[in-house]
Amino acid sequence: MRHVVVLGGSIAGLTAARVLSQASVRVTIVEPDGHSGGLRNGVPQRQQLHALLDMGRTQLDRMFPRLTRDLVADGASLASGEEIEMYTAGARKFGVPGNELVGVTRELLEGHVRRRVSAEKHVTTVRGKACGLEFTGPRVSGIRYREPDSGVVRELQADAVVDAMGRSSRLSAWLEEHGWQAPPLERMRIDLGYATAQIRRGEDRRGLKIVHAVPDATASIAELGDTGALAAVENT
Numbered sequence: 001m002r003h004v005v006v007l008g009g010s011i012a013g014l015t016a017a018r019v020l021s022q023a024s025v026r027v028t029i030v031e032p033d034g035h036s037g038g039l040r041n042g043v044p045q046r047q048q049l050h051a052l053l054d055m056g057r058t059q060l061d062r063m064f065p066r067l068t069r070d071l072v073a074d075g076a077s078l079a080s081g082e083e084i085e086m087y088t089a090g091a092r093k094f095g096v097p098g099n100e101l102v103g104v105t106r107e108l109l110e111g112h113v114r115r116r117v118s119a120e121k122h123v124t125t126v127r128g129k130a131c132g133l134e135f136t137g138p139r140v141s142g143i144r145y146r147e148p149d150s151g152v153v154r155e156l157q158a159d160a161v162v163d164a165m166g167r168s169s170r171l172s173a174w175l176e177e178h179g180w181q182a183p184p185l186e187r188m189r190i191d192l193g194y195a196t197a198q199i200r201r202g203e204d205r206r207g208l209k210i211v212h213a214v215p216d217a218t219a220s221i222a223e224l225g226d227t228g229a230l231a232a233v234e235n236t
């Protein structure tokens with residue numbers, strides 16, 4: 001593979017680009033959202049609470065050395081031991097020794113990951129919304145994308161294409177249009193909504209950084225309403 005196109009420039013797309021570029025593959029990320037600061041429309045959950053659990057944090061540090069250190073230097077909150085409280089059905093769980101969680105806003109986390117990936121010499125990003133695949137015989141040989149401002153449709157050739165378009169991906173439909181069977185899709189309604197607010201911690205709660213409370217595994221949908229979480233993030 002000499003050139004890979006990654007569709008979607010959020011967490012999955014950026015980390016895929018990182019892995020590919022480390023194998024000296026030339027990578028082009030196609031992403032419709034601009035990101036000169038502020039929140040991106042392509043990630044509707046961006047304003048909801050985000051935190052990194054220990055394994056996510058560890059894996060991101062493995063891909064992007066010292067990422068946790070840099071996030072904390074920018075105000076993210078690293079929590080361990082008594083700074084974390086986890087509850088199931090109202091009962092406090094034992095802490096996991098050595099567990100370190102990061103309370104961080106989505107913009108700060110994604111911004112750091114994007115800066116690291118953009119600095120990779122093999123990675124380029126173009127602004128565009130992917131709108132289809134190109135084929136040579138039976139294999140995918142490129143993609144089409146629409147430029148957001150001009151509406152012009154352009155093509156990019158690729159030896160491989162990575163779908164990192166999240167929930168709005170139309171990849172299955174594109175493959176079906178070209179004669180492949182779409183994978184079965186099953187949707188499950190869960191009748192659950194969520195809301196996030198930023199609040200300022202009182203001085204007496206400075207030692208508490210992450211709280212997570214869920215009902216037990218047998219809870220009904222109605223009882224899932226009792227789920228909640230708090231995470232100290234930058235400037236709170």
Ligand SMILES: Cc1cc2nc3c(=O)[nH]c(=O)nc-3n(C[C@H](O)[C@H](O)[C@H](O)COP(=O)(O)OP(=O)(O)OC[C@H]3O[C@@H](n4cnc5c(N)ncnc54)[C@H](O)[C@@H]3O)c2cc1C
Nearest residue numbers: 008009010011012030031042045048050051129130165166
């Ligand atoms: C309420 C909520 C809270 C969450 N909290 C946490 C948390 O605390 N910790 C955690 O680790 N995870 C959390 N998550 C999960 C996390 O947000 C997702 O796992 C993560 O964003 C998935 O990343 P992704 O790159 O696959 O997709 P997304 O982040 O959804 O990104 C998809 C990207 O594809 C782009 N795109 C879409 N269509 C096209 C197209 N046609 N062409 C090109 N690009 C396209 C979009 O613009 C977007 O940038 C939470 C999710 C929700 C809903």
